[in-house]
Amino acid sequence: MTKLVQYPSGAYVLERDAYSTPVLETYHLGIDFGGLSAVNNFNIIVGPTEISGLIGPNGAGKTTVFNLLTKVYQPSKGTILVNGHDTSKMTTVDVNKAGVARTFQNIRLFEKMSVIDNVKVAMNNSMHYNPLSAIFRTPKYYREEKRIHQKALELLDIFNMSDLANTEAGSLPYGAQRRLEIVRALATKPSLLLLDEPAAGMNPNETKELMATIRNIRDKFNIAIILIEHDMSLVMNICEGIAVLNYGRIIAKGTPKDIQNNPVVIEAYLGKPEKED
Amino acid sequence: MALLEVNDINVYYGSIHAIKSVSFKVNEGEIISLIGANGAGKTTILQTISGLLKSTTGSIIFDGKDITQTPAHKIVYLGLAQCCEGRRIFQQMTVLENLEMGAYSQPDSTIKENLERVFERFPRLKERRRQIAGTLSGGEQQMLAMGRAMMSNPKILLLDEPSMGLSPILVDEIFDIIKTLNQHGTTILLVEQNAQKALKITDRGYVLETGRIVKSAKGKELLDDDDVKKAYLGG
Amino acid sequence: MAFLSYLINGMGLGSVYAIIALGYTMVYGIAKMLNFAHGDVIMIGAYTAFYCLTMFKLSTFTSIIISVVVCTILGIIIEKFAYKPLRKASSLSVLITAIGISYFLQNLAQILFGTDPKVFPELMRNSTFSLFKGQLTLSYKTLLTIIACILIMIFLTIFVNKTKTGKAMRACSQDKEAAQLMGINVDNTISITFAIGSGLAAIAAVLLCITYSTFTPTLGSMPGIKAFTAAVFGGIGSIPGAFVGGLLLGIIETLTKAYLSTQLSDAIVFMVLIIVLLIKPSGLLGKRIHEKV
Amino acid sequence: NNGGKEDEPKTIKIGLSGPLTGGAAIYGQAVKNGAMLALAEVNAKGGLQLEINMQDDEADSTKADTAYDELLDWGMQVSMFTVTSGAGTGVAPRYDEDHIFALTPSGSATTLVYSDTKVYETTFQMCFSDPNQGVGSADYIKEHNLGTKVAIIYKSDCVYSTGIAQKFVARAGEIGLEIVFQGAFDDSSATDFTTQLQGAKAAGADVLFLPIYYEPASSILKQASDMGYAPIFFGVDGMDGILTMKGFDTSLAEGVYLLTPFAADATDDLTVHFVTEYQKAYGEIPNQFAADAYDVVYALYQALTAGNVTYDMNAQTIADIMIAQFTTMTFDGVTGTSVTWAANGEVSKAPKAVVIKNGVYVNAE
Amino acid sequence: MEKMFKKIFDKKHISRTVSYLIVIVGYIIIQLMMNTVGIKNLFKSLLVPTCCYIVAALSLNLVVGVSGELSLGHSGFMSVGAFAGILVSGLLEPYLAMGWLRLLIAMLVGGVIAGIVGLLISIPVLKLQGDYLAIVTLAFCQIIKSLLNNIYLGVDNNGLHFSFVQNKVVLSNGGRMLLSGPMGATATTRLATFTAGFLLILFALLIIYNLTYSRFGRTIMAARDNRIAAESVGIHIRNTKMLAFVISAILAGMSGALFGLNYSTLQPAKFDFNLSILILVYVVLGGLGNMTGTIFATIILYVLPELLRGLQDYRMLIYSMILILIMLVTNNQSLKEKVEALILKIKTRFLKKGSVAND
Numbered sequence A: 001m002t003k004l005v006q007y008p009s010g011a012y013v014l015e016r017d018a019y020s021t022p023v024l025e026t027y028h029l030g031i032d033f034g035g036l037s038a039v040n041n042f043n044i045i046v047g048p049t050e051i052s053g054l055i056g057p058n059g060a061g062k063t064t065v066f067n068l069l070t071k072v073y074q075p076s077k078g079t080i081l082v083n084g085h086d087t088s089k090m091t092t093v094d095v096n097k098a099g100v101a102r103t104f105q106n107i108r109l110f111e112k113m114s115v116i117d118n119v120k121v122a123m124n125n126s127m128h129y130n131p132l133s134a135i136f137r138t139p140k141y142y143r144e145e146k147r148i149h150q151k152a153l154e155l156l157d158i159f160n161m162s163d164l165a166n167t168e169a170g171s172l173p174y175g176a177q178r179r180l181e182i183v184r185a186l187a188t189k190p191s192l193l194l195l196d197e198p199a200a201g202m203n204p205n206e207t208k209e210l211m212a213t214i215r216n217i218r219d220k221f222n223i224a225i226i227l228i229e230h231d232m233s234l235v236m237n238i239c240e241g242i243a244v245l246n247y248g249r250i251i252a253k254g255t256p257k258d259i260q261n262n263p264v265v266i267e268a269y270l271g272k273p274e275k276e277d
Numbered sequence B: 001m002a003l004l005e006v007n008d009i010n011v012y013y014g015s016i017h018a019i020k021s022v023s024f025k026v027n028e029g030e031i032i033s034l035i036g037a038n039g040a041g042k043t044t045i046l047q048t049i050s051g052l053l054k055s056t057t058g059s060i061i062f063d064g065k066d067i068t069q070t071p072a073h074k075i076v077y078l079g080l081a082q083c084c085e086g087r088r089i090f091q092q093m094t095v096l097e098n099l100e101m102g103a104y105s106q107p108d109s110t111i112k113e114n115l116e117r118v119f120e121r122f123p124r125l126k127e128r129r130r131q132i133a134g135t136l137s138g139g140e141q142q143m144l145a146m147g148r149a150m151m152s153n154p155k156i157l158l159l160d161e162p163s164m165g166l167s168p169i170l171v172d173e174i175f176d177i178i179k180t181l182n183q184h185g186t187t188i189l190l191v192e193q194n195a196q197k198a199l200k201i202t203d204r205g206y207v208l209e210t211g212r213i214v215k216s217a218k219g220k221e222l223l224d225d226d227d228v229k230k231a232y233l234g235g
Numbered sequence C: 001m002a003f004l005s006y007l008i009n010g011m012g013l014g015s016v017y018a019i020i021a022l023g024y025t026m027v028y029g030i031a032k033m034l035n036f037a038h039g040d041v042i043m044i045g046a047y048t049a050f051y052c053l054t055m056f057k058l059s060t061f062t063s064i065i066i067s068v069v070v071c072t073i074l075g076i077i078i079e080k081f082a083y084k085p086l087r088k089a090s091s092l093s094v095l096i097t098a099i100g101i102s103y104f105l106q107n108l109a110q111i112l113f114g115t116d117p118k119v120f121p122e123l124m125r126n127s128t129f130s131l132f133k134g135q136l137t138l139s140y141k142t143l144l145t146i147i148a149c150i151l152i153m154i155f156l157t158i159f160v161n162k163t164k165t166g167k168a169m170r171a172c173s174q175d176k177e178a179a180q181l182m183g184i185n186v187d188n189t190i191s192i193t194f195a196i197g198s199g200l201a202a203i204a205a206v207l208l209c210i211t212y213s214t215f216t217p218t219l220g221s222m223p224g225i226k227a228f229t230a231a232v233f234g235g236i237g238s239i240p241g242a243f244v245g246g247l248l249l250g251i252i253e254t255l256t257k258a259y260l261s262t263q264l265s266d267a268i269v270f271m272v273l274i275i276v277l278l279i280k281p282s283g284l285l286g287k288r289i290h291e292k293v
Numbered sequence D: 001n002n003g004g005k006e007d008e009p010k011t012i013k014i015g016l017s018g019p020l021t022g023g024a025a026i027y028g029q030a031v032k033n034g035a036m037l038a039l040a041e042v043n044a045k046g047g048l049q050l051e052i053n054m055q056d057d058e059a060d061s062t063k064a065d066t067a068y069d070e071l072l073d074w075g076m077q078v079s080m081f082t083v084t085s086g087a088g089t090g091v092a093p094r095y096d097e098d099h100i101f102a103l104t105p106s107g108s109a110t111t112l113v114y115s116d117t118k119v120y121e122t123t124f125q126m127c128f129s130d131p132n133q134g135v136g137s138a139d140y141i142k143e144h145n146l147g148t149k150v151a152i153i154y155k156s157d158c159v160y161s162t163g164i165a166q167k168f169v170a171r172a173g174e175i176g177l178e179i180v181f182q183g184a185f186d187d188s189s190a191t192d193f194t195t196q197l198q199g200a201k202a203a204g205a206d207v208l209f210l211p212i213y214y215e216p217a218s219s220i221l222k223q224a225s226d227m228g229y230a231p232i233f234f235g236v237d238g239m240d241g242i243l244t245m246k247g248f249d250t251s252l253a254e255g256v257y258l259l260t261p262f263a264a265d266a267t268d269d270l271t272v273h274f275v276t277e278y279q280k281a282y283g284e285i286p287n288q289f290a291a292d293a294y295d296v297v298y299a300l301y302q303a304l305t306a307g308n309v310t311y312d313m314n315a316q317t318i319a320d321i322m323i324a325q326f327t328t329m330t331f332d333g334v335t336g337t338s339v340t341w342a343a344n345g346e347v348s349k350a351p352k353a354v355v356i357k358n359g360v361y362v363n364a365e
Numbered sequence E: 001m002e003k004m005f006k007k008i009f010d011k012k013h014i015s016r017t018v019s020y021l022i023v024i025v026g027y028i029i030i031q032l033m034m035n036t037v038g039i040k041n042l043f044k045s046l047l048v049p050t051c052c053y054i055v056a057a058l059s060l061n062l063v064v065g066v067s068g069e070l071s072l073g074h075s076g077f078m079s080v081g082a083f084a085g086i087l088v089s090g091l092l093e094p095y096l097a098m099g100w101l102r103l104l105i106a107m108l109v110g111g112v113i114a115g116i117v118g119l120l121i122s123i124p125v126l127k128l129q130g131d132y133l134a135i136v137t138l139a140f141c142q143i144i145k146s147l148l149n150n151i152y153l154g155v156d157n158n159g160l161h162f163s164f165v166q167n168k169v170v171l172s173n174g175g176r177m178l179l180s181g182p183m184g185a186t187a188t189t190r191l192a193t194f195t196a197g198f199l200l201i202l203f204a205l206l207i208i209y210n211l212t213y214s215r216f217g218r219t220i221m222a223a224r225d226n227r228i229a230a231e232s233v234g235i236h237i238r239n240t241k242m243l244a245f246v247i248s249a250i251l252a253g254m255s256g257a258l259f260g261l262n263y264s265t266l267q268p269a270k271f272d273f274n275l276s277i278l279i280l281v282y283v284v285l286g287g288l289g290n291m292t293g294t295i296f297a298t299i300i301l302y303v304l305p306e307l308l309r310g311l312q313d314y315r316m317l318i319y320s321m322i323l324i325l326i327m328l329v330t331n332n333q334s335l336k337e338k339v340e341a342l343i344l345k346i347k348t349r350f351l352k353k354g355s356v357a358n359d
């Protein structure tokens, strides 16, 4: 496992990321829902190639953190920097253009569209032809469509899904839908990928495959990944750093080892370790 | 005697043949698991039992009555409750109202006592009883769905992936609750991705593959079965 | 003083919009459909009451009751034959069917009752009283409509929020399958919704006719659109919203006519509606439903 | 020479289009009833046999266009044109182009008989034209000193109503009649008139001119009475019918003036005959639309007979004969006696001012 | 071989080709009939309006079907286009003798002006969702109608005269009223032809299909299927929907202009809420996003009331019953399943045959 080093700010990042701008920094991030402080004083720094985990009991505020990072909710307090840029004036769309892509806890695909169109939608911002070009089918249109088609197929191949390309997304089995969401997020060429419970509803075998793929994605695309997950086998295996959230606050940060043995985390989240296995 | 008996049911979605001649039995007081890959048809079977889908053949006998053609809303009154996959809580009602709806089939006098029971199992729900259910976190919604199903004090409880999206502590808790419910006399038909944990508390289990039952055995036996291990336990 | 009396006129008009809007909102809130035939059920209610009163010479009370019964049954029949088979269809298909029903009722009435306008019998004679030494006259009809409206609003609010059936209705509106699993008979519950909505239509019909006396088979279409607008204005699905929306729409319309222009009042009223919706995108009292992400 | 007698026409085919469904169906139905009554009477005489084909146009000019084509396909030889002005304006140029004679019972806009740039040769009117009524009303009010301050309430999306109101206002300016208030309403606000009435009242109007049909007029009378406002109400021919509305409290209409060519309570033989027969056939008292339609059929019959029109003549030939007849003949009907037509198609008959007393029309003179 | 069959059965291709084919073949047949055996006046008079309604319905389908927003004010755009077109044609008449060119210019201007209005309207409209959006489009349609009912516009040697009050427009000799309140435009020179209608349909199909099967169509559908997810992948929802809305308005405006120039008189009341609903009925019946279906539905439902003319007073009653029945039948689940099964059968048989032939 890679070593963590300390930034001047006091935050820990991976050693290999220590000399580049962090992909994500949050300072004193917080939001209230009518009196309920769902996230409070949330500070993390994520290096450009780190896989980190965000765990915590149900209702701790993990999904809310993702919603804040992607501006689905506007933070009531605090700052978010993406690749060093302040996002306070950005919308969800801008944040995505700045390099943040995500999946959703409750799957949100474009259900009535084909698998490949789901991916192509996400590549829209890297396509360059105007409506007139589309209406009158100029050579540029064909060139761009062809290019994007190839790219989309390549991305689908990450999960061996290219033969499902023309299936309607809504009719895919649950696991495939989760994977498609990840492909779609990747298609926006993010520098930070947020995965909200990617393994939910998958059986152990599928989870294992997913684990390998997530690592692959990081290596291939050289991006940072934050994942929310309740499946500890996945979290402890692939995350390099973990933050634990409870009642909207970070109660522990560190490597998987630190977290696994942290009594506060065990008390609040992990429960007694399994006897066998 | 079998509390629930499913005989040779076939279910179609349009032209898709989702369930193919499935038969099984659940005896009173048992915990039965259905395991199988994504899309194997587990949810479909539960929905057929609870009356939301109709089988084209065969019969479903519950508590001595043939409920094959009984509409879903009447089946509840016989003592069968289902906790759906994907929670299916009433998003715009409060937590409390959701629970009250769970007791719709029960006389009003029992609501209070049932509510106590649910709140005891899920203190978080008591804390949030005035919150609009749709704004609960994923896990909280799952608790609510379980709680709602418990409100009708059913003879048999059909659970569709109750541990999905729950924190490890809560997963353990949910399985404890299932066990406790069972000890207090509720028969359980359980569908789980978390086959490991499910089979541990299960009396008997059925393995489903693309709409067919391919294996059935005691829970412990399935845990040790090589095929099952390979396919569903990640071993 | 003129302003005040315009205001009161506006409230009179508004309360008629409101009472129809309540029916719209009630059905919308539960069955999630825009029942464009609601206005025409009102029309049928008006004819029923009219014939009871004039042809059969029944008492006012009996006539209203019969009209309520007829509309309720009509509502249930429409629901059973036209909307129920479409439970699983897209909401647009239901909308179009509702419009079909609306055309049907209108044309049927034209054939059954003729196209000539009828005048509703005077049920409330000597119907004004004066305030401020006669400077301000207020009619009992207006007062009656407003009071009826408030009563109906309170009744509906309590019914939907506090009773078991009411809660079952809301459950059905959110997830029909899950509601079934609770033991709720979804079909019956939706029928009840239509029954109540249509029963209300009969009351609205009588109040409408008391105030505006003349009516034809197309009675329902104009107030129908206005009431739909009022319901949206107040936040569709919200029962108090329908009341407030209707009242405000009436007041705005009247004040526009009084102070801006009678010719362009329609354009101005709808302009105001657009502006209000821009400031409050889910209507005055509508709750913005935040999708949990 | 050819197959058999069946091919030989045995009637003159008369086309007609009007609203049979939709909001304006009252007028279409009345015209249909009046026309059919006259048709039966005329055919019973055993002379020239007529046939009427009425198409629904929902008072919509584009649908009237389609209806016109349907009538052409049917083989229309002469036409009763359209019931409403709006619909008629659209087809008037087509009657002119195709040279088919058309006499409208109730389309009162001038645009049915001429446009800004040309006179439609073949189109004629049975009813007063809007300007006639507007001017006539203004003159009557002025001459008889009914009041000094006049208010108008008109229907802004109705061709008929705006047409009359427009001419009334213009004429009032010419003869020095003071108009203190003008209020409009339209289809979507045709139930509540309290605001307009209050406006008129506040402006001190002692005459309220209502160039509208009787249905909204009845509401206006009622609402005015409710708020204790009692000016002199002055209506036009569309007001006719108000007394026969089912359930209408006629005391509300007491003292209402209206300028109309037809009064169902008139005691001349023609009117008495028409009203009794109409009541027998349809169970209700005819209004001005039915009366105009009744007259149209008789006027057509008179001209067809006088012009020796035969069944096999084509529409264009007939049109020439009819134009010649109509510009020279005099006609006596229930809506007027000694009626004549100008070359541009406008009718000339004396408008009668009546006032409602004890629930019946009384000659106002 | 198999590939070819698959391609033919590919929904996108099949429906696109079929719509173009139907339109072209239909046009040719009708033209042939007109030039040989002749057709009834009634049918001749229905040709242009049918074309206009088809285009209006197609363009509405872009908003309702493809973009997923319920619009109840589509007739408003037709209205704007119609009156703009009539005005332009009327004003050009003294200077431009060629009718077809005037028609073309009128349609283009009608389209552009409707498009501009659409753009302006879309700013408030697209801030709203669902039924709130629907009511604002309805409101917009009412506003247009109400305004046009009160606009008096005339032209004479001194130029244009405009007023909201009827008597204010006084024209010198030789002047003409272009718009006169509820009377609308009168004495318009009729320029519309069936061929123009046919070309407009082709043009509309070209725009709609090519747009739908491009990156813009994808984003429009994505915004429809899941707003939040679309935003999360960088799709600007409002711009996307605005594109659909404005294009739809342009096409509706063009169809309105053609419609307006098909009659010598056109009243603003024509373009009311009921017309919007009528077009919506065509769209829903034809199928959301289904352009071929929309064409068929429009033809059938527009011609139906005309065929029912013989029924006189019962016409609209029967029409409404048929409408309800059609909705019930087309949404009948078991019927649908049967049809689906049948299609599947045919498909598999064809594919098998295809592959056998290939082997």
Ligand SMILES: Nc1ncnc2c1ncn2[C@@H]1O[C@H](COP(=O)(O)OP(=O)(O)OP(=O)(O)O)[C@@H](O)[C@H]1O
Residues within 6 Å of the ligand: A033, A036, A038, A056, A057, A058, A059, A060, A061, A062, A063, A064, A065, A105, B135, B136, B137, B138, B139, B140, B165, C290, C292
């Ligand atoms: N829109 C909202 N309005 C009110 N409360 C909300 C809203 N969204 C979230 N909450 C509350 O904020 C808290 C955090 O929710 P969040 O969805 O972030 O939890 P989570 O950590 O993702 O949990 P889980 O693992 O169960 O998904 C919960 O208590 C939830 O009820």
Ligand SMILES: Nc1ncnc2c1ncn2[C@@H]1O[C@H](COP(=O)(O)OP(=O)(O)OP(=O)(O)O)[C@@H](O)[C@H]1O
Residues within 6 Å of the ligand: A171, A172, A173, A174, A175, B013, B016, B018, B036, B037, B038, B039, B040, B041, B042, B043, B044, B045, B085
């Ligand atoms: N509404 C539907 N329409 C068409 N096909 C469906 C529908 N629901 C389920 N199916 C299909 O029926 C089969 C069985 O689905 P089911 O949901 O019962 O599986 P499951 O075992 O519960 O899977 P999971 O673990 O993902 O919940 C699958 O192939 C699925 O694609």
Ligand SMILES: [Mg+2]
Residues within 6 Å of the ligand: A062, A063, A064, A105, B137, B138
């Ligand atoms: Mg979450």
Ligand SMILES: [Mg+2]
Residues within 6 Å of the ligand: B042, B043, B044, B085, B160
């Ligand atoms: Mg399942």
